Amino acid sequence: MNRILIFAFFTLLSVGKTNAQTESQIHKDVVYLADDKLEGRATGSEGEKLATEYIAMRFKEIGLEPKGNNGYFQDFTFTPKTHPHGKVNFSDTTSNKAITGRNILGYINNNAKQTIIIGAHHDHLGYGQEGSLYRGKEKLIHNGADDNASGVATLLNLAEKLTKVNTGNNYLIMTFSGEEMGLLGSNYFVKNATINLDSVNYMINMDMVGRLKEDNALAIYGVGTSPIFKHIVNAYNENFKLILKESGVGPSDHTSFYLNDIPVLHFFTGQHEDYHKPADDSDKLNYKGMETISNYIFNIITDLDDNGKLPFRKTKNESDEAPRFKVTLGVVPDYMFDGKGMRIDGVSEEKPAQKAGLQKGDVVIQLGDNPITDMMGYMKALSKFNAGDTTTVKIERNGKTIEKPVTF
Numbered sequence: 001m002n003r004i005l006i007f008a009f010f011t012l013l014s015v016g017k018t019n020a021q022t023e024s025q026i027h028k029d030v031v032y033l034a035d036d037k038l039e040g041r042a043t044g045s046e047g048e049k050l051a052t053e054y055i056a057m058r059f060k061e062i063g064l065e066p067k068g069n070n071g072y073f074q075d076f077t078f079t080p081k082t083h084p085h086g087k088v089n090f091s092d093t094t095s096n097k098a099i100t101g102r103n104i105l106g107y108i109n110n111n112a113k114q115t116i117i118i119g120a121h122h123d124h125l126g127y128g129q130e131g132s133l134y135r136g137k138e139k140l141i142h143n144g145a146d147d148n149a150s151g152v153a154t155l156l157n158l159a160e161k162l163t164k165v166n167t168g169n170n171y172l173i174m175t176f177s178g179e180e181m182g183l184l185g186s187n188y189f190v191k192n193a194t195i196n197l198d199s200v201n202y203m204i205n206m207d208m209v210g211r212l213k214e215d216n217a218l219a220i221y222g223v224g225t226s227p228i229f230k231h232i233v234n235a236y237n238e239n240f241k242l243i244l245k246e247s248g249v250g251p252s253d254h255t256s257f258y259l260n261d262i263p264v265l266h267f268f269t270g271q272h273e274d275y276h277k278p279a280d281d282s283d284k285l286n287y288k289g290m291e292t293i294s295n296y297i298f299n300i301i302t303d304l305d306d307n308g309k310l311p312f313r314k315t316k317n318e319s320d321e322a323p324r325f326k327v328t329l330g331v332v333p334d335y336m337f338d339g340k341g342m343r344i345d346g347v348s349e350e351k352p353a354q355k356a357g358l359q360k361g362d363v364v365i366q367l368g369d370n371p372i373t374d375m376m377g378y379m380k381a382l383s384k385f386n387a388g389d390t391t392t393v394k395i396e397r398n399g400k401t402i403e404k405p406v407t408f
Contacts, residue, residue: 001405004050004239013294016391022281024286024287024291025153025156025157026154026156026157026290026291026294027153027282027287029058029149029152029153029156030145030149030150030153030204030210030280030282030285030287032054032096033051033054033122033145033149034143034144034145034149034280034281034282035143035152035282036143037317038050038051038143039127039141040124040125040126040127040128040141040142040143040144041122041123041124041144042123042124042125042126042127042129043099043101043123043177043178043180043181043184044099044100044101044177045126046327048101048102048122048123048177049102051122051123052073052102052104052122052175052177055072055104055122055152055156055175055264055386056071056072056104056298057075058156059072059104059159059173059326060072062106062156062157062160062163063163064106064107064108064158064159064163065106065107065108065109066105066106066107067105067172067194067195068103068104068107068349069106069194070107070168072104072105072106073102073103073104073105074102074103074104074105074185074188074189074192074194075100075101075102075103075198076090076100076101076102076103076177076178076185076188076192077090077091077099077100077101077233077336078090078091078098078099078100078101078178078184079091079097079098079099080097080099080181081132082263085222088181088182088184089186090188090191101123101177101178101184101185101188102177102185103174103175103176103177103185103188103189104122104174104175104321105172105173105174105194106159106161106172106173106174107161107170107171107172107173107195108170108171108173109170110166110167110168110169110170110171111170112167112169112170113199113309114168114170114199114201114257114308114309115167115169115171115172115195115199115200115201116169116170116171116172116200116201116202116204116301117171117172117174117200117202117203117257117262118155118158118159118162118171118173118174118203118204119155119173119174119175119176119186119203119204119205119206119253119254120151120154120155120174120175120176120205120206120207120253121148121151121152121174121175121176121177121178121179121185121186121207121252121253122148122149122152122176122177122179123148123176123177123179123180123181123185124142124143124144124148124180125142125144125180125276126142127139127140127141127143128140128142128146128194128278129180130181131180131276132214132274132276132277133277133348134275134276134277134278135348135349135350140278141278141340142276142277142278142280143278143280143282144280144299145210145280145281145282145284145285146208146209146210146211146269146272146274146280146284146285147207147208147211147265147275147276147280148179148207148208148276149282150206150208150209150210150211150285150290151205151206151208151209151210152175152206153175153210153290154206154209154210154290154293154294155175155206156293157186157274157290157291157294158297158298159171159173161294161298162298162301165302166302166305167305168305168306168307169201169305172195172200174189176189176253179207179252179253183251183252183253185253185255186253186254186255186256186257186353189256189258190256190257190259190260195296197260197262197408200257200262201263201309201310202225202262202263202264202265202304202310203254203257203258203262203263203264203265204254204264204265204266204267204296204297204301205252205253205254205257205264205265205266205267205294206267206293207252207253207266207267207268207276208268208269208270208271209268209269209289209290209293210268210269210285210286210287210288210289210290211269211270211272211284211285211289212269212286212289212290212293213245213269213270213286213336213391215241215336216239216240216241216242216289217240217241217242217269217270217336217338218240218241218242218243218268218269218293218296219242219243219244219245219265219267219268219269219335219336220242220243220244220245220265220266220267220268220269221245221248221250221264221265221266221268222245222246222247222248222254222258222263222264222265222266222315223244223245223246223265224246224247224248224313224315225246225248225258225264225265225312225313225314225315226261226310226311226312226313227311227313228304228307228310229263229265230244232300232303232304233300234242235303236299236300236303237296239292240296241297241338241368243336243338246315246316247315247317248263248264248314249314249317249318250266252266252268253287254266255337261312262312263310263311263312263313265300265311267293267297269286269293269336270334270345271333271334271335271345272332272345272346273332273345273346273347273360275332275346277323278285290361310336311344316406323379323380323382323383324383325379325382325383325385326383326385326386326387327352327382327385327386327387327389327408328351328352328382328408329346329351329352329353329358329382329393329406329408330347330350330351330352330353330356331344331345331346331347331348331351332344332345332346332347332348333345333375333378337363337376339363340363340365340373340374341363341364341365341372341373341396342363342364342372342374342375342377342378342379343361343362343363343364344358344359344360344361344362344363344364345360346360347359347360352406352407352408353406355406355407356393356404356405356406357404358393358395358404359397360405361397362395362396362397363395363396363397364393364394364395365394365395365396365401366392366393366394367381367382367385367391367393367394368381368384368385368391368392370384385408386408387408388407388408389408390405390406390407390408391406391408392404392405392406393405393406393407
């Protein structure tokens with residue numbers, strides 16, 4: 001869609017809103033990207049193309065230089081995986097099965113030796129492709145407001161701040177396609193980078209930063225990938241209950257850069273019951289929280305502006321230690337919970353937890369004979385059960401300890 005039509009479409013979205021002129025730009029960006037007319041932004045879809053045209057338009061408004069191989073765009077064609085863990089074949093030619101994704105790249109050139117990459121993925125699940133947790137029979141659009149219109153909108157806000165200050169580094173501002181299909185856009189970029197990867201100082205990733213809760217819990221992954229990170233993120237924290245993770249490997253685009261020996265920081269406000277479901281809509285986001293996160297990241301970047309190139313450090317891959325299990329309780333864990341046990345953030349329909357009477361907010365402290373102190377303990381306990389097993393789950397609810405029978 002050309003820019004005139006995009007402007008017209010975006011104007012129509014705003015008509016009828018009260019006080020439209022007072023809405024933040026972050027809110028406007030999310031509302032556009034998470035609108036039904038983009039049909040969930042599935043990789044290679046017409047909806048994703050609308051999203052990429054819009055993001056390129058915003059890059060131009062902010063004043064970013066094009067840094068793709070076709071203006072702001074870096075297109076890539078691939079043959080989808082034949083099974084969940086299969087290898088993706090990138091190709092320059094299309095076929096009946098091939099899909100074309102599109103990364104968006106904008107640049108702030110300060111004529112510096114190093115470049116910082118700041119990224120967020122713009123794709124989502126369309127009408128509920130592989131990865132959807134929706135179990136209804138009706139075909140519904142998955143708008144992905146938190147996942148990851150929130151990250152794109154926060155990235156745009158941050159990029160605008162960086163055009164005016166902090167000249168010790170250049171900045172490559174990127175949004176990635178194909179993240180939901182296996183980090184494809186970031187994987188393609190590091191293999192076909194439009195800048196010299198040796199000049200990259202570090203990478204910041206924002207994926208699901210739109211649901212800051214009342215406790216202000218903010219997770220930051222990758223703090224072990226450079227010796228200075230842990231000190232810096234704590235030094236500039238005035239608003240958050242930080243949950244820090246050392247590992248540079250995780251289910252988002254920062255992993256592609258970490259695996260190329262680039263320090264990374266990934267920001268995340270936590271999973272929720274609308275994750276990968278049609279209910280992840282723009283009216284549920286915390287826009288003031290997103291602005292606060294943008295300011296916080298800006299302060300971190302500002303402090304690191306004159307530090308030169310940061311040293312890279314390998315970290316333990318925590319996912320390698322995760323046990324494999326044959327059953328599920330049917331809950332969404334609260335990954336931001338730092339108390340004793342595993343707090344439930346959502347309960348799936350017709351799953352063992354719901355049938356046992358477990359509720360959102362319950363804290364699981366024991367499963368069978370296995371005490372649970374944290375998320376890893378919960379996974380280890382779950383790995384000991386098979387389909388058909390019955391056991392007792394012990395939970396804390398409103399200050400009381402309750403036991404419930406559960407059958408997997």
